[in-house]
Amino acid sequence: MTSSNRLSSKTKKSKKENAQTQAKLFTDDTPILGANLQNMGDSINTTENEYLPSLSLDGHTLVFTRNVGGNEDFFISKKDSNSVWHKAQNMGYPPNTNMPDGGAKLSVDGNYLFYTRCDLRSPDGIRNGGCDLVFSYRQKDKWSEPQYFGYTINTTAYEGQPCLNADNNTLYFVSNREGGYGGYDIWMSTFENKKWTKPVNLGPNINTAKDETSPFIHPDNETLYFASNGLPGLGQTDLFISRKDKNGVWGKPLNLGAPINSERFEGSIIVSAKGKKGYLASDRDDSKGGLDIYSFDTYSAIQPNPTICLKGFVRDKYYDIPVLAQEIVFSNLFDQTVISTEKSNEGDGSYTKALKMGKTYIISCHSDLYRPFYKKIALLNDSIPEIFNVQIKLKQPGLIDTLFQAQLSFDSISHRLDxxxxxxxxxxxxxxxxxxxxxxxxxxxxxxxxxxxxxxxxxxxxxxxxxxxxxxxxxxxxxxxxxxxxxxxxxxxxxxxx
Known part of the structure; x- marks a missing residue:
């Protein structure tokens, strides 16, 4: 057998085993080895309900909802250099109020918080319209008052559990508005021409006559995780994955299987940028009370495209001061296509970007005040850390770095160097x-x-x-x-x- 035939045979065998594993997820509650499902312990969980977790792109900040006596508030925990989660703290006002506030998701850079605000109902449903989508942004060491999305997104029906994609241009959320397939459905809206478009239902591949909730779009922008009680599952509500094809169509959902799913309630899920670690909420036998948040290791059949967190600061190289709102272009080196254009933070010049691994990129900056900047980064090795720091130091025209000084000797007759x-x-x-x-x-x-x-x-x-x-x-x-x-x-x- 030739090497190519052996490779082909090996590939076919791998595909067959993967297909068998996927089929098994729908019908078998036998736990798949290696998931390592663990309760996150006293730092995160209490005798109250903890659910709807959100993870920052760098994996160091966890925000979740805790229900205390019927009042939902946001709590936040930070992970230290030893990968230990600190005791979760109430995020305070704002964003928390004495009304139910839940379903928070952090933006990629951690500077925006998208969540659900439930107030008294009003006739137009724009403000105080039942449960609506809002967002807050960082103001130094605190969060802003909630900003409402308005009538394009919010209605007199329920809108909640928002999740913004890594490029900040597609918003996924849950609603029981008219035009759905029944119960709660997952909808999406895109940001075009500086405004949010009319939401679109994700369609029958995702939504059923029952409830689909807790959408999480992975930073790869191609992998969607969500909860459903209308798809074949192992218990009350199970967690699923769907992948978007090259035409932008969501594929048939795949049940994540045991032990991620169980005969109990699994209501929300998030997955880290590299796709190796996940977090979910469930009411297992070892919970500290009601719903708790658990961590687990993913396996190949349910992993997204691995993505890293690229971050750094844009600074003036000579004066060592931040360059604010500087446009940063990310391009694919192979075909020179522009992937996205971002801007450095208006407060400190920082930037954060999710990039899929397995490719080489060009980072570029152009400004009337500085010389052009180009930087090539190759994300080809799986050993690359989840956080990849690239500092952008812009030089003013005429600024020269002395790399090396040397005394050169010439032959006075031949005018050649020695x-x-x-x-x-x-x-x-x-x-x-x-x-x-x-x-x-x-x-x-x-x-x-x-x-x-x-x-x-x-x-x-x-x-x-x-x-x-x-x-x-x-x-x-x-x-x-x-x-x-x-x-x-x-x-x-x-x-x-x-």
Whole structure:
């Protein structure tokens, strides 16, 4: 058997086993090994109900809803460097009130919180319209008052459990409005021309005559997790996954299987950026009271496309101050297509971006105040950490970094460099390869010492100038031979007058 046949046979076997595993998830409550489902303990869970978790893109912040005596509030916990979750704290007012507030989801950068506000009903349903969608944004060390989405999104029916995608342009939520398939359905709205479009039902592949709730769109923008009591399952309400095809159509949902699902209630789920860790809410036998939040390890059949959290700051390299609202373009190196355009934070110049692994990207910035910036990053290795830091340092026009200084020796007759000088230039080239900014260019400055003479017509002046230009040309020629697509700028030589 040829190697290609063996590979084909192995691939077919893998696909068959995966198909068998997926079929098993619908019908068999035998736990799949390796899920490692664990109660998150006293730091997160209490004798009250904890549910609807939300995880920041970097995986270090967990926000969830706790129901205390019928009043829903948001709680927040931070994970330390030892991967230990700190004791959850009430997020305070705002966003919490003495009314039910639930179903919060953090934006990718953690600066926006989307959630459900339930107030007294009003005739138009825009404000105080039952349960509506709202959002708050960070104001230094606190959150803003809730901002309502308005009548395009909110109605007199229930709207809740929002989830914004990683590109901040598609909002998924739950509603029992007219036009659905029955019960609670999952809907979506896109942000176009600076406004939210009329919501669209996700259709019969996702929604049933019963209830579909708790949508979570993974940062890969192609994998949707949700809860349903209308699809085949193991218990009261189960958790499912659906994948979007290249035409934007959601595929047939797949039950996540045991032990993620059980004969009990599983009502909400989130999955980390890399797709290896998940969190869900359930009322298992080992819960501390009612619904608790559990962590688990995912397995291949239910994993999304692995994604990393790219983050950093945009700063002025010379003054070391943040550059606010700077446009940052993310492109695919392979076909040069623009993936998305973001802006640095208006408060501190930070940025956060979700990027799928297995590709090479170009980060670029263009501004009238700074030189163009380009940076290539390759996300090809699975060992890359979930948080990938890239600092963007913008240079003002004319700002030059000194990478290397060397005294070069020339033969006065041949105008050629000696062997030691060539090695010094090789050292410059090596430092260039290690330089962090792909947009930088090499500027060669030569310093000559000579007697300037009485005026520019002095023969000695012309002789020294010609010699210096010859040296510059020789250095530049060697750079051209060794640069490997390196950009070499020409610069007039600098002179020190004796």
């Amino acid at each position: 062997s030691i000088s060539y090695k010094k230039i090789d050292t410059v080239m090596k430092r260039w390869k290690d330089y962090t900014e792909d947009s930088a260019s090499v500027v060669v400055f030569l310093k000559c010492y000579y007697y300037s003479g009485e005026n520019d017509d002095d023969p000695m002046y012309k002789y020294n100038l010609d010699k210096c230009l010859a040296y510059l040309q020789e250095v530049n020629s060697y750079f051209e031979k060794r640069k490997n697509c390196l950009l070499v700028d020409y610069a007039r030589p600098m002179y020190d007058y004796l």
